[in-house]
Amino acid sequence: MISNTIKDVVFWTHVGVPSEAKARKPIDLPFLTYPNYTPCLEANAYMHHLAVLRNLKASTIRTYATKIVHLIRFIYEQPTLSRFSQLTNASFTLFIQNLTQDVKPNGEPKRSSTEVAKIGETCIQFLEFVSHFHNLENFIGLDDTNAITLTKKKHTIRIEGSNNKKDVITISHPALPTKGSIKTRHPVSKADALKIWTHIKSQKKVFSKIKDPKAKRLAKREQYDKRKRDMAIYASMEMIGGRVGELHSIRFSDYEEARRTGRLRIHTSKKRNDEDNERYVPVDSIFLEYIAQYIEVRRRAMKKYSAKHDLLFISLRDGQPFSKDSWTAYVSSWGKKLSIEGKVSPHLWRHARFTNWMVDRILTSQEINSKDDFRKNVLHTQQFKKELQQFSGHTLISSLDTYLDLAWEQLHGYTEVYSAASLKTTVNTMKNQVDYIQQRIERKELSAVQAIQDLRAALTAFEKDIDASLDNDVKT
Structure with a gap:
């Protein structure tokens, strides 16, 4: 199990001639234990290996850890096993079978075949590390003499950015199930998004039981602050399209810069520590207005709890940063309260943002009548690739094909080409405001008087967005 996360672990490296010791960028590392809280030496050494030698990000390392914990728990629970080196083909097969047969209280499988296969693949990599760590012979490998005998499979894949192909070798085990087809996660539906937005802006409690006038005013202020904060959270998901870790890491200083430039700095997730991990995305004036209304709430909460940091979104209970785990759980709770079918997560708004962005591109491209036309005339141009990659933070251009498919699915049956299509989101936001x-x-x-002031501020922001859209249409 992951009993804790060690914050800001600093590793050292030595580079250059003559060699010079240098501290690397601090990283959060999972600390793994057996269920009885005894530290797992090999697993924690593997975390160190992933951080130092493979230079993986903290979020990626944690993903490895969440898969390895299944094998740690299996070793602990087996009466005949006390260490990883005692595993054999039979016991590893039993481990995979247990993962496959686990069920939820309602009888449904806990994991899909794809999830089980991914856990198994990660555990194989970990056991190969254990073999090297303890200098074990004939423990795991391709030869039949090994206690755990792996298989080798050859696949042909297309090289990103070209029509060339190359052969790759993957290592597996006969016990691993066949992966199912990859499920496309659809964007949040307009109906569900509207239901959640309506809930956020109208959420209120009954204060009839509070008799003290001062306490009642304080409770109403807290409710007002929460509503303003939640509206800002929702607006950032809908209008930025960032990953939850990226939204969590937006800074107050980033917002102030965006008010001057119209571009918000995003700290891109899924990049190695030594890669450029920042991008700038355009934000409209209405988004900035939502954040501006929340800023006063943030200022009061941080002053109340003497909190000092630069992150934009905070917990109203202590003024500290609103963590990405809390963000995911919070958005999920909206879906549960409203009995929305299926999983509700921040990533659904990311999908919706880029699908709508793709729809806008299709609608403003007058000579495009089919998906293939769009791929040929738009997706294959360097300018478009750079624009969408900068906006979304994707590393691989092939990842954008999903949004193209979803956009055409959404546009099925459309015949009219709209001008200034990029205003659709802004118009809907203005209506909501x-x-x-x-x-x-x-x-x-x-x-x-206050209502007129708020309305004037919203209209001013809306007018700026219209002007910006018209300027873009003229340039196009």
């Missing part, structure tokens, strides 16, 4: 101002008037949270 007006609805929210109306609700606040009805709840007597705004005076007439």
